[in-house]
Amino acid sequence: MRSFAFVLFFFVSLVSLTAQNLLSQIDSRVDLGNQDFSGEYTIVQERPGQGTSSMKAAVFRRDREDKFLILLMEPTVDRGKGYLKIGDSLLLYDPSSRRFTTTSARDRFQNSNARTSDFFRTSLADDYSIESETTEQLGAYRTRVLTLVATNTQVSFPRMKIWVDENLLIRKTEDYSLSGQLLRTTAIPRYQQFGSSYVPTQLVILDVLAGNERTALSVARASVSPVPDLVFTQGYLERTSR
């Protein structure tokens, strides 16, 4: 009986390990490793009955040091505002007051349906465990559909469903509240490949909670050329702001 329990424990541990390994592999597809990333993001938001608004932001990423910097370029009124993420902390820079304030990383990006986490690599293996798995045809993609449950409270969403294609790239996500309410759906139809890593270059976000507001993100001038250390500091935000 004891040996049966041991075998059962071993089997459960193995399945769990394999599942976490799958999440690690998914994470590694969008981890740029030692490369820096820079790109120009255009964010177009359609609010039902309120028309369309757009903004543009420059994004710099350094995955190996867990840093990114977002600098708003448009609209003009927000130009020079910036977000600097270092590890788990996120600094906001307001050029009018020349002041930095710290906030948690789950904030919506500039009151849009995008979140600051949408600009960064995922860390599913650190934050989630797999609850169930099925397969599904997503348009032309044959995908594995994983239902994930958060393992900590730092994440934006306590439950997620992700559609993963045969290249282990996430093509679609559904974000849920703790009570199981669908909050947000994201489609990622296009990635850009850099060596063995990928960066999402087109995202479409549907915010169910906000009355099906649709936000489209597209990336131009994607590059993995080295970026100076100074860019990932408060000094760069002060230097570029108006």
Next chain:
Amino acid sequence: MNRGSRWLMYSLLCLFGLALFGQEEQEDPFAGLFDEVVSDTPVEEAEDPLEVPLYTELITQDPIRVEGRVSFEGGAGVGLTQWTGGELDAQGGFLMSAGASVDARPFDYLRFFGSLSTELDQSSLRFTNPAIDELFLDYTLQEWAFFRVGKQSLTWGIGLHPGLPKPGNLVGRVQDGASVRLFVPAGTNGITGLVYSTEDFLGPGPLYSDLAYAGSFETNVGPISTGFFAHYLWDDLLSGMVTAKIPLGPLDLGLQFRSDWESSQVALAHFAEPRFRVLSQVVYYQPQVPVNVLAEYIFDTQTSDNPGHMVGLGLTFPTLRILGLRPGLSWTHEFGDHSGQVILGFEGPLVPSISGTLALPAIYGDQGTYFRNQSTDLGNMVVGLGLKLTLNMTF
């Protein structure tokens, strides 16, 4: 089930089916996105070497930029001068200001910025002589060291509540004079060195005693963002400060500890006890929740001339609008003299370029207590109702 019930059930099913059909007819926001497999084309390694990097272009894309701004505020208020037996008082006024700035960036490593402003004096109805708000030169050495020289503003410390003192702002006087600031990347963030002087510091002594020296090192230790700060002024104070902020679930927790020592030997004989000031902070900020919270608590060991034991609470309601205006509530309290202030406010745009603020402020505490002595829009009133209209224009 009788015949009538069956018909009812059938009708309901038909309606349900129609509703389902109706839902299917809704436009799919993701239609066509996955109709074909997109080849995630690798980027050719040969990125144009002559193309200006994005981090440089952001700095130099507008080599020169001139901006202007005009602001007009007009307001009126009515209230009581005392809680019991007070008189009804009313006051009104206006403020007009204008300013202009120039931002020149001829090279990615060099920048000049200057900003001037003037205000309309209500008593003489003349615009005051333009004042220099900021005037500085930026120089970046080898994309590594960032210098800012001139008249500049800078804020240190984690304090956010507008109704409380900011004990962490060691460099609050830097905007009154001229300064040289250096920033270099270090740790996960960077080191700042600052030397500055103001008119108040200038004296007959040697030059070094007319200057204030400050420095900081900000970095991250795991999930904690920390800062170490120091400020020194000859014959005045030596100040040291440590700050720490950490996200905990939906909350941001902050702690700030400041200590001051008299740096004059003469003063040291009379005042050897260092002064300690602690600020703790809890922030709950989410754009789509019914209420956001900012709570701060300040403790100061030297309470004779300063507020020593204070608390501040701020509430905003991001999803709530009353007649199109955003409500907010602020409460500040000084435990030492039991004075405090409560403000209920509503703010928002009324018509294009004009915003309105409706405020109901109330001050409590005896005459001469901290909040009764604070300069506020209430003047000599303890409770009132005020309305302010603001017109802003930038060009």
